[in-house]
Amino acid sequence: MSEIIEVKAGIEAENEKYAAEVRKLLRHHQTRLINLMASPGAGKTSLLEQTIDGLKGAYRIAVLEADVDADVDARRIEAHGAKAVQVHTGGSCHMDASMTLQALQMLNLDDYDLVFLENVGNLVCPAEFDTGADLKVMILSVPEGDDKPLKYPLMFKVTDCILVNKIDTDEIFDFDLQKLEKNVASLNENARIIPISAFTGSGVENWIVYLREKLMAWNYSCH
Amino acid sequence: MSEIIEVKAGIEAENEKYAAEVRKLLRHHQTRLINLMASPGAGKTSLLEQTIDGLKGAYRIAVLEADVDADVDARRIEAHGAKAVQVHTGGSCHMDASMTLQALQMLNLDDYDLVFLENVGNLVCPAEFDTGADLKVMILSVPEGDDKPLKYPLMFKVTDCILVNKIDTDEIFDFDLQKLEKNVASLNENARIIPISAFTGSGVENWIVYLREKLMAWNYSCH
Numbered sequence: 001m002s003e004i005i006e007v008k009a010g011i012e013a014e015n016e017k018y019a020a021e022v023r024k025l026l027r028h029h030q031t032r033l034i035n036l037m038a039s040p041g042a043g044k045t046s047l048l049e050q051t052i053d054g055l056k057g058a059y060r061i062a063v064l065e066a067d068v069d070a071d072v073d074a075r076r077i078e079a080h081g082a083k084a085v086q087v088h089t090g091g092s093c094h095m096d097a098s099m100t101l102q103a104l105q106m107l108n109l110d111d112y113d114l115v116f117l118e119n120v121g122n123l124v125c126p127a128e129f130d131t132g133a134d135l136k137v138m139i140l141s142v143p144e145g146d147d148k149p150l151k152y153p154l155m156f157k158v159t160d161c162i163l164v165n166k167i168d169t170d171e172i173f174d175f176d177l178q179k180l181e182k183n184v185a186s187l188n189e190n191a192r193i194i195p196i197s198a199f200t201g202s203g204v205e206n207w208i209v210y211l212r213e214k215l216m217a218w219n220y221s222c223h
Numbered sequence: 224m225s226e227i228i229e230v231k232a233g234i235e236a237e238n239e240k241y242a243a244e245v246r247k248l249l250r251h252h253q254t255r256l257i258n259l260m261a262s263p264g265a266g267k268t269s270l271l272e273q274t275i276d277g278l279k280g281a282y283r284i285a286v287l288e289a290d291v292d293a294d295v296d297a298r299r300i301e302a303h304g305a306k307a308v309q310v311h312t313g314g315s316c317h318m319d320a321s322m323t324l325q326a327l328q329m330l331n332l333d334d335y336d337l338v339f340l341e342n343v344g345n346l347v348c349p350a351e352f353d354t355g356a357d358l359k360v361m362i363l364s365v366p367e368g369d370d371k372p373l374k375y376p377l378m379f380k381v382t383d384c385i386l387v388n389k390i391d392t393d394e395i396f397d398f399d400l401q402k403l404e405k406n407v408a409s410l411n412e413n414a415r416i417i418p419i420s421a422f423t424g425s426g427v428e429n430w431i432v433y434l435r436e437k438l439m440a441w442n443y444s445c446h
Binding site: 039040041067068069070072073091092093120121122123124125128141143144145147148150151152153154166169172 | 262263264290291292293295296314315316343344345346347348351364366367368370371373374375376377389392395
């Protein structure tokens with residue numbers, strides 16, 4: 001059985017104060033936090049399974065599985081040998097910094113180099129809240145369509161990296177990667193776009209390389 | 224160019240008061256309102272295009288296209304000969320009853336028998352707000368997975384009808400319709416489940432029959 005924690009939203013106006021506390025806590029323990037955001041069913045948990053396998057042995061990983069309900073994702077993560085905490089958001093459609101702090105405090109952070117926050121499946125609200133994470137990554141899955149940046153611009157503006165998942169189905173869904181890249185570039189010139197299939201494994205190695213480079217660059221001892 | 228209206232959220236505690244106003248307005252004009260909810264990219268606009276074609280000549284239809292941004296959906300709807308109003312939610316992840324009232328007031332309701340509210344793409348927040356609609360319909364698309372009722376239970380509890388879209392891709396995504404039906408039944412015994420493909424048109428006639436039956440049963444002259 002994975003652990004389950006019920007968290008409560010903080011005061012919205014004080015979110016930045018909590019985000020600073022998250023960053024301080026992470027720095028103290030030399031742990032990095034990645035905020036993973038996507039629509040329901042885009043493949044967040046499948047990507048994390050592949051990522052845990054890809055980094056195995058090199059980094060000690062924990063996952064905060066934020067959901068309105070259920071603990072199916074936490075069980076999937078633990079089957080891959082990483083620590084998982086199921087975080088119930090009490091109906092909230094996103095994780096804020098206060099909720100993230102409550103969840104991180106469930107972990108002995110000295111035991112982990114890297115924590116993934118699997119945010120609630122939603123392209124609107126999670127984009128609005130700084131959680132104190134070092135990196136924001138989103139998954140857009142091919143069946144959702146290449147026009148999504150036009151409809152959920154804030155998410156595409158704030159993210160550092162966009163994983164285009166289920167790329168093996170691009171022909172079935174008439175998905176145009178170049179059109180997506182153009183739509184993203186109009187909002188965010190710096191976002192890295194990596195096509196992957198968490199199902200076939202195709203492209204996942206490019207994501208692992210990107211992540212390893214980030215982890216190497218984030219050398220806490222320099223600070 | 225489709226019309227664009229910017230709406231503002233009402234006070235949450237007063238949502239039921241606004242929902243009652245929506246119902247009163249609809250009754251006065253003998254117009255029906257359907258709240259259509261789904262994740263981003265599940266196929267809401269494609270379904271509406273097929274629905275407008277399927278009801279053409281029998282009912283006068285308008286669509287409220289709620290989005291955080293953009294007006295691509297409204298233009299698609301108008302190309303099918305229905306009236307469309309693009310509703311910008313000012314960053315809100317859902318439509319509440321006050322916002323729905325503001326949007327409906329943009330229409331001359333005597334000209335329409337049926338209004339669809341295409342809600343913001345999100346499985347969490349739209350489920351929490353009564354908009355005053357006569358019917359709640361959600362789309363779950365096959366690539367999202369058959370486990371979604373476990374993770375977004377409120378949406379599956381409140382909905383009257385679940386359209387399982389992109390059913391032509393069920394084998395690719397290993398989607399088990401019976402498993403979905405079981406997951407839904409544990410939350411909502413009365414929800415009607417209709418598998419469709421808004422892309423191939425398969426199953427859409429079952430949805431049109433369901434909708435026509437609802438429209439016939441809602442005979443305002445009986446009240």
